[in-house]
Amino acid sequence: xxxxxxxxxxxxxxxxxxxxxxxxxxxxxxxxxxxxxxxxxxxxxxxxxxxxxxxxxxxxxxxxxxxxxxxxxxxxxxxxxxxxxxxxxxxxxxxxxxxxxxxxxxxxxxxxxxxxxxxxxxxxxxxxxxxxxxxxxxxxxxxxxxxxxxxxxxxxxxxxxxxxxxxxxxxxxxxxxxxxxxxxxxxxxxxxxxxxxxxxxxxxxxx
Numbered sequence: 494x495x496x497x498x499x500x501x502x503x504x505x506x507x508x509x510x511x512x513x514x515x516x517x518x519x520x521x522x523x524x525x526x527x528x529x530x531x532x533x534x535x536x537x538x539x540x541x542x543x544x545x546x547x548x549x550x551x552x553x554x555x556x557x558x559x560x561x562x563x564x565x566x567x568x569x570x571x572x573x574x575x576x577x578x579x580x581x582x583x584x585x586x587x588x589x590x591x592x593x594x595x596x597x598x599x600x601x602x603x604x605x606x607x608x609x610x611x612x613x614x615x616x617x618x619x620x621x622x623x624x625x626x627x628x629x630x631x632x633x634x635x636x637x638x639x640x641x642x643x644x645x646x647x648x649x650x651x652x653x654x655x656x657x658x659x660x661x662x663x664x665x666x667x668x669x670x671x672x673x674x675x676x677x678x679x680x681x682x683x684x685x686x687x688x689x690x691x692x693x694x695x696x697x698x699x700x
Contacts, residue, residue, distance in 0.1 A: 528674035540577040544584025554585040561692045566651045569690035571612035607666035615657035622661035624685035631676045638665035
């Protein structure tokens with residue numbers, strides 16, 4: 494289920510920054526902690542089974558995203574996707590099409606070295622997100638991303654032409670080896686035009 498985590502937005506300028514291996518039936522209940530760098534076989538099977546169940550219930554694949562921020566139309570927000578979450582997303586997508594993941598599909602996700610973090614921020618000019626940056630902060634340590642990409646041309650917000658006029662995505666991937674998957678974490682987004690949007694997420698509490 495989606496999890497929204499409280500966000501804190503800072504304004505430094507007048508701008509609102511604003512995934513078959515085996516048959517999966519009759520599986521025992523296995524506790525799943527979402528940020529597992531090296532998931533156990535039981536956790537993998539559970540994640541795939543949850544995705545198949547979600548498809549049967551006609552739930553969207555993105556229900557396995559871990560969401561943070563405030564769920565309104567003009568406040569910064571985002572989501573991250575863990576390995577187990579990605580397995581459930583993939584299993585849902587494939588089950589909706591009458592297929593199931595192959596071993597190679599599963600292996601590709603499990604061998605991934607990075608976790609994706611996607612954010613939506615808001616500003617008042619179309620190119621405000623150009624050269625934006627994302628970091629993780631854990632106990633005074635700043636973790637830099639392996640990759641960052643952003644919308645060079647932002648879309649109009651639902652309140653256009655009122656402020657904030659535009660919204661844009663800023664997406665980063667972080668190496669699992671670089672951060673603590675059990676720590677309280679601040680996800681901070683820095684547009685080149687100034688300001689900051691930050692989100693407090695307890696990785697330990699992600700389920």
